[in-house]
Amino acid sequence: MVTIDNLQKIYNGTTVVNIPELNITAGESVGVVGNNGAGKTTLFRMILDLIRPSKGEVFSKGINVIESGDWKNYTGSYLDEGFLIDYLTTEEYFKFIGDLHGLSGGDVTERLAPFMDLFNGEIMGQKKYIRDFSKGNQKKIGVAAAVLSNPELLVLDEPFANLDPSSQIRLKNLLKTLREQKQMTMLISSHDLSHVIDVCERIVILEKGQLVQDMQTNENTLQELETYFTV
Amino acid sequence: MFLTLLAHQWRSDLRSSVFQKSLALNIILALLILYFGGIFLFIGFHLDKLLGELYPGQNVVSVFNGMLLVYFLIDLFFRFLMQELPVLAIQPYLHLPISKNKLVHYVLVKSVPSFFNLLPLLFLVPFKVTAVIPAYGLGIATGWLLALMTVTLLNNFLLLYFKRQMSNKPLYTLAFGLVIVGLMLLDYLDVLQLQVVSQVVFGAILSQPWLVIVPVLLLVGTYLLNFYFLKAHTYPEELQVGKAKEATGGDITFLNRFGEIGKLIELELKLIWRHKRTKSVVTLSVMFLFYGFIFYGNGKYLDGFAMLIFVGIVLSGMTMFNYGQFLPGWQGGHFDGLLTQRISPYQFLSAKYWMMVPVMVLAFILTLPYGFFGYKIILINTAALLYNIGVNVFVVFFFSVQNTQKLDLSKSATFSWQGVGASKFVMMLPLMVLPILIYLPFGLLGVPYAGIAAIGGLGLLGIIFQKQLLQYSANRFTAHKYKLAAGFRQS
Structure with missing residues (x-):
């Protein structure tokens, strides 16, 4: 590879x-x-x-x-906040990344479904720009965007x-699933x-x-x- | 304690990246300050003679007093546009054992030694010496100056208060603005003569010097108003700072029809709409549309060609120059992200091209009415538009790979020198001078219209070979992208 x-x-x-x-x-x-x-x-x-x-x-x-x-x-990647377009809302950002990979709105929602646990209800539907999220939540957005294209x-x-301990464990399990499935x-x-x-x-x-x-x-x-x- | 705080402020100014980065820029800035300071001093020393000539037979001081009210209203207006709120600086001190009163006083006092407050001294003091002292004596003249400086500070604190209210009680600020506009309007309709009111008010201070107490009391009142308001709200989230704004603006579905380039344009439009600095670039560019009046209104320029070509280039191209000169620094914050996405450099630049072209065409259409000054203007502006679309965009792209400094988009563009460097001045030269140089030989040969055709023709050639030029720009972009990305990561 x-x-x-x-x-x-x-x-x-x-x-x-x-x-x-x-x-x-x-x-x-x-x-x-x-x-x-x-x-x-x-x-x-x-x-x-x-x-x-x-x-x-x-x-x-x-x-x-x-x-x-x-x-x-x-290839999906997330290194730091420099990868986020921070003046977009989360939904707009996912849509933009999805569009670049030819995904429909439904595809994006479907692919984000496994992330809902990790997002803990704090990421989607927040009506605020990515720059106003906390560092931890920005990281979750970035990782989800990297995985979105199913790379x-x-x-x-x-x-x-x-990330907080629960989120760390959730992310760990998520990554394991991605690797195995x-x-x-x-x-x-x-x-x-x-x-x-x-x-x-x-x-x-x-x-x-x-x-x-x-x-x-x-x-x-x-x-x-x-x-x-x-x- | 107070001095320690001031010393910190001084260091923060001195160590700010903009100040340290470019010596040349500081020299230019200093020269500008000296220049404007000099102008104000000059006006101050010659104002008595000037007013004497303009209003013969009238008392110079009372004519001057008549203008003061309007001056202070204009002062307020400019402060509203440009003055920044000094707040952020106290955030790191809030959790330390320093009394709140001290911090609030510090924030307020800090606003006093500003450009806006010191500038009036430059012409008030000379005018006092040349005109007021001879007529009224030193004592009264000093009282008068004191009153005027007090009003200046009153403006300062009034503005701080209302500008701060804007975020939570916008109606207050709106009402304040309406009162000022209303006053101007009443004056214009001759219902209320501001000049007379002003003469009476400031004349009273000359005849009854003890009245100085009135503005002083007003100043103290406004200061206390600010003080108590700030003291009750020393929480960063309650002040304007750090307040998360609710997302605005939906998708521009119309652009979806243009595929990936449309997406990128939409993205960039959102960038412009959602940041302070980009928005002020747009406002500034709109003001440039009125630039034409300066030249077209003046008959002597209308006979020539070279100056009109310059104006034509500026009219349709200024938005593109203003925005384009910093490309791609606007996207410096997420440049790595863009580079790792499925976006080719060609698409990246095409999106910018197709965003700028409609803007230039729009500017051209909006400035068509200048044609009333002569059909020649329309001809020249059309050639200039073609040249801007066909050549100047690519000149901007050519120089854009030098912009390795990320822009701080949250700051307003007024007085913001961030990202401005020597390369910007160098870049402006070919944009504006080259078309005139192309015209020059034709002008000297006595066939000016052929020169205009040459400029337009060159632009047309650029439009025809647009794909090749974009590809060339994309290749250049690819060759420089590491340098750009590294620069953005640092700043």
Whole structure:
């Protein structure tokens, strides 16, 4: 699905991302963990063609993301509030995203149905602009919009941050369902080790831009990660 | 404590990103202030002679007094348009052990040293020295100046109060505005002569200096009115700040017929409608439609061509220049989101193109009545319209990839220099000067109409090759998009 080949990003002589090789096969869900400044977001931005790599390439389904925008048809993503058109109401925003993917109003409602638990009655029908929602609710809107197009690849940066405990658990279950029922390929970064292990079957650890560990999730993973991050 | 607060304010001004970013801009701003300050000083020193010539045989001071009331009404009007409410600044202090009274006094006193309050001093003081002191003596003249400055401050606090009321009790503000308009109207209908009233009121202060107490009392009253109102409402959600506005405006279904480009246009129209700064750009652009009167009303421009070409370009193109010069900084807040959606750069730019074209055509139609000044104007404006649609839009697109600064859309455009940089001035040159340069050789050869045809023809060529030009702009956009996205993320 996604192949990274000798990818580097260098800012003023500092290497922030340096990944010689990373392959993500279709249907795989990969969790990216690492401390602040490890290069998670920069990596995601390069995968989404928002930052030009200093070196190397990102291939999505074998096509370099820089050369063609085809990947946008099957990729849903939410990194931060910069992805939200914050002067629209929630409904208008979902409609806009739905329209771009050729979904009818009914399709949009249907696809949002699984999100109603997560939304907790605070998102739809609020008659207010997205910019006036709380950070947590903005995140829910962004994640829902990313999933709306039923993408083959879903890229989320810190989806659990800013959410209350119930919402975190609901979102976790939602992502698991998506993975199991739709075989969605996922790339999720998180600081919450237990959640990310629950959702993802593979964990990679980034440190100072380097990929230092790549493992399949099993019952010992949480322990291993905790040991790794205990300094 | 009060001084600490002021020091914080000073730092917040000094450290604001706009102020720090561009030295050149600050120099320009300083020059502008010096220029206008100089003009006011000059007027102040020569006002007595000027009024003496305009109204021979009348007492200069009393003529001046006659104008004051109208001046203060106009002052109020401009304050209403431009003066900002100083409120947000106290939010971080509300939870700290500082008494509310102090904070409220601070907010109110902070509004005093503003541009609007200091400007009158620049011409009042010289006028006092040259005209009032010789006639009435230092003591009375000082009382008079004091009264006028008090009225200026009275305006300041009146406006703060009514502008603040606008959010919860709009009827108050409306009534206030109606009273002022009513006064102007009565004056116009000669029912009430503001000039005479003004002469009597301000003349009274010169004959009975103790009357200064009246405006002072009024000022104290208004200050207290503000004080108690603010004190009772020191909650951010009760003041205008941070109040979530209810969503307005539905879908523009008509645009759905144009597919994805229609959607993008709808999106951008909502952006314009729902933000303060974009709305004020639109208002400003409407005012530019009246620009023609300055030139067409004056016979000497009507004989030439070059100036009329300039006016023609401005009339139909100003909205596009005003809005387009910041592209795509308007969408800086969600630029990453747009880039990851199924929108090609070609669609992105086409939507902007097809949003601007109708606006320019509309501006052209609205300014058609200028044709009464001569049919030549219609001819030139048509050529200018074609040139704007065929060439200038793409010039704007060409320069737009340099706009890496995100715009803060919640601020009003008046006095907002955010996003303005040297590139903006450079960009305006080809937009307005190039068509005149194209015309120039024809003008010098004595075939001006051929020059007009050349401008129109060039525009027509641009319209014919519109697809290719859009594709070129899209390619340029693609090449620069990382730089743009990085810039928007930072600012």
